[in-house]
Amino acid sequence: MNNIVRKKGWYLLIVSLVALLLIIHPDITKVEAKAVETKAESAIIVDVNTGKILYAKNENEALPPASMTKMMTEYIVLEKINQGEIDWNTTTQISDYAYSISANDSFSGVGLRQNVDYTVKELYEAMAINSDNATTIALAELIAGSEGEFVKLMNQKAEEMKLPDSKFVNSTGLDNESLDGNHPEGTKADDTNLLSARSAALLAYYLVNDYPEVLDISSIPETNFDDQTIKNWNWMLPHDATYLKQYYYEGVDGLKTGHTDLAGYTFTSTAVQKDRRLITVVMKTASEDERFKETAKLLDYGFNQFDVTELFKAGYQVQDEPSVPVTKGKEETVDIALKEDISIPIEKGKEENYHIEYKLDESVFNENGELVAPIKKGDKVGTAELVFDDGAEFGYILDGENKISVDLVTTSDVDKKNWFSLMLGAIGQFFVNLYDNFMGLF
Structure with a gap:
């Protein structure tokens, strides 16, 4: 009996304290939004359904995007396919320049072979999944005849899209100075691609809206290419490797990672949850680990702290x-x-x-x-x-x-x-004006 009384006493005390807190602080029941902070030098979150920017940090600062540059190459390839100029089964062979890039260990190529017919689908998958540079150049040369001419298409498309703070100097995202003088014609040896977080997000926005099939490939964790397995650098996809499972994020299905010494670690992600799609961009992060953890932080904020409200x-x-x-x-x-x-x-x-x-x-x-x-x-x-x-x-x-x-x-x-009503109204207004003018004489 004493235990029952004691428990009842504690219950009444807790209820009384809660009631007192509500009286002293009536706003205690309000939902407080949790602010987000990121270690990325610049970042942005975009709600794709509405185009609303949910968060931005230094979003207009033009920075080297590294392989996020390839999003523009992907867009142009998909555009040419949709226009009927090429198709997924169109074949091409590898030029001496693309072969030299693929053979360079510092560029982590997939080991392209010459005098072999590669389909657009094969080259595109190696570019979009494994971020391969040589296959990107091969696609650029197929479409425009040379990478230099392709760069012109990239900048023309950027102008059409009104990408702010953007400049394209090659199709891959490599720094021109790393190409040993083989930079595209019309660009300088010390040039580098530039995108702001806002322009990268806008490019991604056009990519997923105009060509949603881009996600069918960007969401593939690994695939086969030329009798070898190639893996996606997007660790937020459902990879089999145990050490990558910590980065998995529900709903992520793209879009493009990037890394150079100059750019640091960059990532444009997109994810969908409950019919809401977000795009995030992080630029100039310190490591692979950091770019994915900062991306997860932005996605959490966008999905959990925002509701579509009428x-x-x-x-x-x-x-x-x-x-x-x-x-x-x-x-x-x-x-x-x-x-x-x-x-x-x-x-x-x-x-x-x-x-x-x-x-x-x-x-x-x-x-x-x-x-x-x-x-x-x-x-x-x-x-x-x-x-x-x-x-x-x-x-x-x-x-x-x-x-x-x-x-x-x-x-x-x-x-x-x-x-008749209009005539009476006009007559009435005439006499009103006449009276006002007459009275104005005195």
Whole structure:
């Protein structure tokens, strides 16, 4: 009996303490977002479904990307396949230059042979899975005739994509100074490729959206090439090796690692969980171990600390601005509202830190700021812009967009007054103006 009383006493004490804490700190039940920090010199997280940047650190700093450069080569190869200029079964042989790169132990080549027909599929897999440099050059030469001409295509595509802070000088990501004077024509011996974390993420964004088949190959942990096994340098895939299992991350299916002495260890990852796909980039990390651990940290933050939230429903109206004036109509005003929902990934605990601002389109209003009847339901009168109240937003990956907006539309028809009503109104306005002018004389 005493034990029961004692347990009941402890229970009442705990309940009382919790109740007291809630009274003293009423915000204790709020979800607090956990900030993320990374050892990478620059980094970024992008939500692929919306293009929203969830986190960024030094994201506009142009740095050597090493083999992440190959993402652009992959894009152009896939583009040429989709345009019908080549196909997976197209064959090519290995040039003297590509052969010399493959034979160089410092470049860890797959040991290409000359006078052998290799298919585009074989070369692409060695490039995308094993990050092989010589097979990358062979593909560049197949498509453009020379690596120098291929580099021109790379920079043209970068301009089309509006990749900020980017420069391509070869197809592989090697530093030109390591090529013993064999750098592509039109580039300098001391040139190196440059990408910012933002431009690497944007390139990856185009790659997975335009050619999702890229993931079918980038997700392969190992495969056979020319009677040998080649392994993927992305340790976050499900490898068999015991020492790599610590790096496995659920949902990772790409995209490209990189390493040179100048670049350090780089990695552009992509992963999908519960219909949400993220892209992360880390640049200038200190080791293979660090680049994967920092990537896991970014992925955890993106998946666990953000929820796709419907902030404002279609039909939402700003309370102080529910309508706009109308002239020549049977109604003097017409209500305006959001045409569509606004749903974006929101950091937990910050759902209340957003509001809407109207940006009316002056071209659809007269000089007095009125809409002229007749008006149809759904007529666009401007946009509604989402504004974050709690500091800077990282914006969106496409075209430097920093804010999201939806159309602002009328919610009902407003018919035009008949001719008699308009005439009476004009006569009335005439006498009002006449009276105002007369009184102005005194």
